[in-house]
Amino acid sequence: MNEDQIVVVCPDSQNPKHDPVAMKAIVDFIADIEPTGVIHIGDALDFEGPARWTKDTRKEYAGNVEQEAEDFTAEFIAPVREVHDGFFGIHEGNHDLRPRQYLEKYAPALADSKFFHIENLCRFDDYGVQRLPDFYEVFPNVVTTHGHLGRIRLAQVAGMTALNAAKRFTKSVVMGHTHRAAAIPHTLGIGEPQTIWGIEVGHIMDESCADYLKGTPGDWQKAFGVLQYSKSGHFKPEVVYLNQANEFEFGGYRYSPGAAA
Numbered sequence: 381m382n383e384d385q386i387v388v389v390c391p392d393s394q395n396p397k398h399d400p401v402a403m404k405a406i407v408d409f410i411a412d413i414e415p416t417g418v419i420h421i422g423d424a425l426d427f428e429g430p431a432r433w434t435k436d437t438r439k440e441y442a443g444n445v446e447q448e449a450e451d452f453t454a455e456f457i458a459p460v461r462e463v464h465d466g467f468f469g470i471h472e473g474n475h476d477l478r479p480r481q482y483l484e485k486y487a488p489a490l491a492d493s494k495f496f497h498i499e500n501l502c503r504f505d506d507y508g509v510q511r512l513p514d515f516y517e518v519f520p521n522v523v524t525t526h527g528h529l530g531r532i533r534l535a536q537v538a539g540m541t542a543l544n545a546a547k548r549f550t551k552s553v554v555m556g557h558t559h560r561a562a563a564i565p566h567t568l569g570i571g572e573p574q575t576i577w578g579i580e581v582g583h584i585m586d587e588s589c590a591d592y593l594k595g596t597p598g599d600w601q602k603a604f605g606v607l608q609y610s611k612s613g614h615f616k617p618e619v620v621y622l623n624q625a626n627e628f629e630f631g632g633y634r635y636s637p638g639a640a641a
Contacts, residue, residue, distance in 0.1 A: 563605075
């Protein structure tokens with residue numbers, strides 16, 4: 381790489397169960413810092429129905445897959461593209477693939493259709509968005525992934541799920557899926573040790589929409605990630621936490637929704 385790189389990593393949003401103010405705050409942040417790349421870590425959409433989890437319930441018929449995808453495109457993909465003309469990639473999470481999993485199980489004759497893949501539902505080609513592979517090497521020895529694949533062992537401490545994966549891959553791992561947010565370093569080797577990171581980038585859901593929490597707070601953190609990689613090969617991850625008002629700090633500046641930095 382001939383120049384320093386900075387990538388903003390957007391966390392699980394699960395539209396339409398997202399916090400729209402938090403989502404807009406991240407888009408505004410992208411406009412402000414002008415990163416070289418943007419990645420959505422996956423579970424961009426919720427797709428509660430139809431899905432195997434809602435089979436034979438009222439929710440099986442309540443969802444509108446096309447409308448939910450179009451709303452996400454209008455609220456996130458298009459606004460990002462208005463302020464960012466560089467690399468833009470989106471991982472497919474376990475919620476994003478619910479419609480085609482449903483077809484594979486309950487309507488296999490329709491399962492070969494590519495329409496229900498997230499890149500087609502959200503019109504990636506129209507906006508120059510890449511559907512990222514399940515494990516994407518964003519920088520040398522730095523991998524982004526949603527977190528539901530690769531036999532990644534889930535941990536209850538923020539950052540530890542990603543760190544377990546990093547130790548297994550011997551590369552830094554940036555992931556979503558857990559809705560937790562933290563960056564934990566770990567050093568390998570002797571003589572010329574290598575520091576790898578486990579980074580979890582949190583979520584921007586409206587937790588009141590997560591009915592499976594049954595009214596109790598989840599052990600989740602509202603956040604997003606910023607990955608910096610210098611031309612000299614130095615990797616610096618940062619987890620940026622949002623407070624209840626969706627305010628956050630980065631680079632010595634305090635960002636508030638709807639206000640200039």
